[in-house]
Amino acid sequence: MRKLLLIALLTCLSAPAWSAGGGGDLMDARVDVSDEASLQRGAKLFANNCMGCHSAEYVRWNALPEALGVSMETVESNLIYGDYTPGDTINAAMRSADASDWFGAEPPDLSLTARARGADWVYTYLNSFYRDPDASIGWNNTLLANSSMPHVLWRMQGVPEARYEESHGEQQVAEVVLPEGQQGTLSESGYHRATRDITNFMAFMAEPVRAKRQEIGVWVIGFLVIFTILAYLLKREYWRDIH
Numbered sequence: 001m002r003k004l005l006l007i008a009l010l011t012c013l014s015a016p017a018w019s020a021g022g023g024g025d026l027m028d029a030r031v032d033v034s035d036e037a038s039l040q041r042g043a044k045l046f047a048n049n050c051m052g053c054h055s056a057e058y059v060r061w062n063a064l065p066e067a068l069g070v071s072m073e074t075v076e077s078n079l080i081y082g083d084y085t086p087g088d089t090i091n092a093a094m095r096s097a098d099a100s101d102w103f104g105a106e107p108p109d110l111s112l113t114a115r116a117r118g119a120d121w122v123y124t125y126l127n128s129f130y131r132d133p134d135a136s137i138g139w140n141n142t143l144l145a146n147s148s149m150p151h152v153l154w155r156m157q158g159v160p161e162a163r164y165e166e167s168h169g170e171q172q173v174a175e176v177v178l179p180e181g182q183q184g185t186l187s188e189s190g191y192h193r194a195t196r197d198i199t200n201f202m203a204f205m206a207e208p209v210r211a212k213r214q215e216i217g218v219w220v221i222g223f224l225v226i227f228t229i230l231a232y233l234l235k236r237e238y239w240r241d242i243h
Contacts (some may be wrong), residue, residue, distance in 0.1 A: 042201030058111035105216035115206035158184035
């Protein structure tokens with residue numbers, strides 16, 4: 001009985017860790033898809049800064065109101081541009097043909113990125129851009145070197161610069177700093193909150209039922225623990241006379 005209770009307790013305590021993404025030197029995104037305020041801010045930032053190039057074709061507009069805690073009219077007036085129906089998926093403003101002509105490849109769909117890469121990876125990526133005059137687009141990223149994506153949030157963060165050190169005869173990025181006078185419209189903590197909100201919204205898109213699944217999971221674990229105790233007491237009652 002004690003072993004069963006211990007297993008149930010460890011299951012409850014370890015459940016949140018299963019949903020955490022990333023590893024290694026990744027930053028901790030601390031996503032919380034039940035935080036409606038964060039999801040609202042993240043949805044707005046995603047619509048204004050990401051949807052110009054990236055789509056989210058596995059998510060429909062009518063999945064947003066319940067998760068964001070707003071009406072469909074609010075979603076329509078703040079996030080959607082042009083004609084649409086509630087059942088439409090989230091598509092990029094840029095046409096696929098234009099993207100291929102301009103960038104050589106169509107920007108990836110972001111519906112499942114937070115699930116495939118992990119929320120920590122997305123958060124770290126958004127905080128790892130630096131100005132690189134040698135790069136074709138003028139920007140580079142310490143997490144994904146030579147990424148073809150520019151730093152679309154630079155006005156908020158500022159213009160980070162890389163400091164290099166020599167390693168095995170090659171210049172490598174030692175750290176990324178924000179020089180004095182290169183700050184953006186947000187403070188460092190404000191920019192981290194903005195990128196965390198975007199990551200949180202992308203984590204929601206990757207699994208829209210995640211918050212509900214986690215809520216139901218707590219009740220299921222609780223039921224199993226209580227049922228285990230009752231089953232043990234019933235077993236003792238049945239075997240009392242035999243012993």
